[in-house]
Amino acid sequence: MSEVPNLDYIKEISGGNEDFEKKFLNIIQTEFPKEKQEYITFLESDNLEESAKVVHKIKHKLGILGLTGGYKLAIQYEEDLKYGNTKLKDEFHEILESVEGFILKIA
Amino acid sequence: MKCIIVDDEGSARAIIKELCNTIPEMEVVAEFPNALEALKFLKNNQVDLIFLDIHMPKLTGVDFVETVANPPKIVFTTSDTDFAIEAYGYDFILDYLVKPISAERFHKCAKKIHNLFQKENSNLEKEGTLDEEDHLYINIDRRLIKLKFHDIQLIEAQGDYIEIQTRDKRYRVHSTLKKIKEKLPDSKFLQIHRSYIINFSQIVDIQDNSVLIERNVIPISRSNRPELMQRLNLL
Numbered sequence: 522m523s524e525v526p527n528l529d530y531i532k533e534i535s536g537g538n539e540d541f542e543k544k545f546l547n548i549i550q551t552e553f554p555k556e557k558q559e560y561i562t563f564l565e566s567d568n569l570e571e572s573a574k575v576v577h578k579i580k581h582k583l584g585i586l587g588l589t590g591g592y593k594l595a596i597q598y599e600e601d602l603k604y605g606n607t608k609l610k611d612e613f614h615e616i617l618e619s620v621e622g623f624i625l626k627i628a
Numbered sequence: 629m630k631c632i633i634v635d636d637e638g639s640a641r642a643i644i645k646e647l648c649n650t651i652p653e654m655e656v657v658a659e660f661p662n663a664l665e666a667l668k669f670l671k672n673n674q675v676d677l678i679f680l681d682i683h684m685p686k687l688t689g690v691d692f693v694e695t696v697a698n699p700p701k702i703v704f705t706t707s708d709t710d711f712a713i714e715a716y717g718y719d720f721i722l723d724y725l726v727k728p729i730s731a732e733r734f735h736k737c738a739k740k741i742h743n744l745f746q747k748e749n750s751n752l753e754k755e756g757t758l759d760e761e762d763h764l765y766i767n768i769d770r771r772l773i774k775l776k777f778h779d780i781q782l783i784e785a786q787g788d789y790i791e792i793q794t795r796d797k798r799y800r801v802h803s804t805l806k807k808i809k810e811k812l813p814d815s816k817f818l819q820i821h822r823s824y825i826i827n828f829s830q831i832v833d834i835q836d837n838s839v840l841i842e843r844n845v846i847p848i849s850r851s852n853r854p855e856l857m858q859r860l861n862l863l
Binding site for chain 2: 530533534535536538541544545548549551552574577578580581582584585596
């Protein structure tokens with residue numbers, strides 16, 4: 522993936538409120554790893570319906586972090602999972618890695 | 629405008645709260661990670677608006693809407709890009725915001741809400757001035773119920789409450805006889821006892837020191853009796 526996560530959206534919402542930005546990033550840093558783990562657990566136990574629900578939540582965070590392409594892929598992947606199709610798994614995992622790396626960088 | 633936010637994602641709640649902070653008339657009074665906690669809160673608290681996520685575990689936003697009694701205005705928030713609000717057909721669902729919510733879209737929604745509340749308030753005011761002698765409104769469980777004067781049979785004082793009896797219902801309202809008396813037309817209502825006001829036109833008969841209204845025997849106090857007798861169209 523050539524897309525790189527960014528904080529443009531968060532800065533737009535915060536209007537320069539640094540306290541909010543800090544608090545918000547803390548929330549993302551807490552929520553994202555949990556959701557990623559939850560997704561993997563469901564996927565490994567072949568519970569694709571539940572993993573689709575977690576992808577639904579992760580999708581929102583991809584949008585927040587400016588990953589437009591990743592967001593679109595997650596929409597498709599969520600739908601595919603509901604029908605038992607995991608063909609976008611590797612691409613989605615690449616996006617997850619990219620987000621995780623970004624989160625660690627800004628921590 | 630009192631708002632609550634219901635969303636299982638902390639990040640979504642934080643964004644909506646921050647966006648609400650940019651609208652002076654919006655006050656976020658509470659936020660909940662699930663719909664069940666919000667339902668509990670609404671049992672004892674009144675709000676004007678709920679930002680409600682659709683996809684939540686246990687109880688979804690749609691289940692919530694179908695569960696909550698007398699729902700306030702609702703704005704759905706969703707990550708579904710193809711969401712169709714029309715499918716729900718509830719007039720209290722004002723809008724839906726696709727997450728991540730842009731500041732521009734949120735402000736458009738806030739303007740829509742502002743206009744709607746303004747319109748509703750002005751309609752209420754207009755209604756009040758046009759036919760103010762026909763009816764009054766009582767507040768029951770966050771609902772303003774319109775009672776036409778001619779439907780009211782009697783009003784009984786019960787401690788800190790009054791009970792208003794109409795042909796088919798009884799309403800218990802936190803108020804006093806003195807307060808409601810001020811809202812009622814003297815030509816139609818009369819206080820015949822320290823605990824009772826009656827609708828004069830609903831009297832069935834009068835016997836000694838009591839009045840019969842439908843099947844209710846209402847006592848007449850000695851001090852109120854002369855006025856009652858004076859107003860009777862006695863043959």
